[in-house]
Amino acid sequence: MAISVQNCPYCRANSVAFSAVKAWRIENDRRALLICGSCGEGIVREWFGNSDIVQMQGNIENLTIMLGRQWPEAPNGAAPKDTPENVAKFFCQGTSSLEIGNFDAAGMMFRKSLETATKILDPNLAGKPLFKRIDNLASAGKLTADMAEWAHEVRLGGNDAAHEDEPFSLESAEDLKNFVENFLTYAFTLPSVVRRREGRSETTIAE
Numbered sequence: 001m002a003i004s005v006q007n008c009p010y011c012r013a014n015s016v017a018f019s020a021v022k023a024w025r026i027e028n029d030r031r032a033l034l035i036c037g038s039c040g041e042g043i044v045r046e047w048f049g050n051s052d053i054v055q056m057q058g059n060i061e062n063l064t065i066m067l068g069r070q071w072p073e074a075p076n077g078a079a080p081k082d083t084p085e086n087v088a089k090f091f092c093q094g095t096s097s098l099e100i101g102n103f104d105a106a107g108m109m110f111r112k113s114l115e116t117a118t119k120i121l122d123p124n125l126a127g128k129p130l131f132k133r134i135d136n137l138a139s140a141g142k143l144t145a146d147m148a149e150w151a152h153e154v155r156l157g158g159n160d161a162a163h164e165d166e167p168f169s170l171e172s173a174e175d176l177k178n179f180v181e182n183f184l185t186y187a188f189t190l191p192s193v194v195r196r197r198e199g200r201s202e203t204t205i206a207e
């Protein structure tokens with residue numbers, strides 16, 4: 001079977017060999033099921049070429065086969081819309097570290113993204129520990145109480161004393177990413193959607 005060397009969207013292994021185990025057609029389109037050599041999960045790839053992806057041997061790069069779209073798609077890693085630029089940059093560095101299996105680096109960047117975001121939301125909180133800042137933002141109505149509670153359930157890294165010396169796992173880095181992504185959506189994306197909507201209705205009134 002042909003092999004595709006790529007990153008795994010499940011276990012985040014970097015440059016791992018996926019084996020094409022099954023191929024089929026949907027009308028004129030070709031699809032193949034490829035299995036990750038590291039975790040055993042499967043992805044579906046669109047492919048082109050006259051050779052048989054399952055019968056051929058060797059790296060697809062050296063065969064007359066071209067790969068197209070992928071399901072599930074590789075995560076794009078971007079921060080939610082309207083996240084301030086520096087916060088978004090740290091978030092992206094977190095997701096790209098996560099994609100290549102550097103879970104500690106990912107955890108640190110997600111935390112940095114969150115710290116920067118809380119400073120933007122309230123510069124007076126800068127000297128306080130991260131948990132405290134999140135609690136204060138919730139009591140000031142800038143975050144929901146549920147979001148503050150969630151912050152206490154994820155591993156934030158840094159001076160999170162309970163886990164200080166433990167490395168981040170895929171799960172703890174992913175949990176943190178998920179929390180930060182929702183935090184940024186709530187703190188930046190939603191308010192700007194509302195502002196844009198208000199802007200539109202003001203224009204309507206002015207007309």
Ligand SMILES: [Zn+2]
Nearest residue numbers: 008011036039
């Ligand atoms: Zn995998």
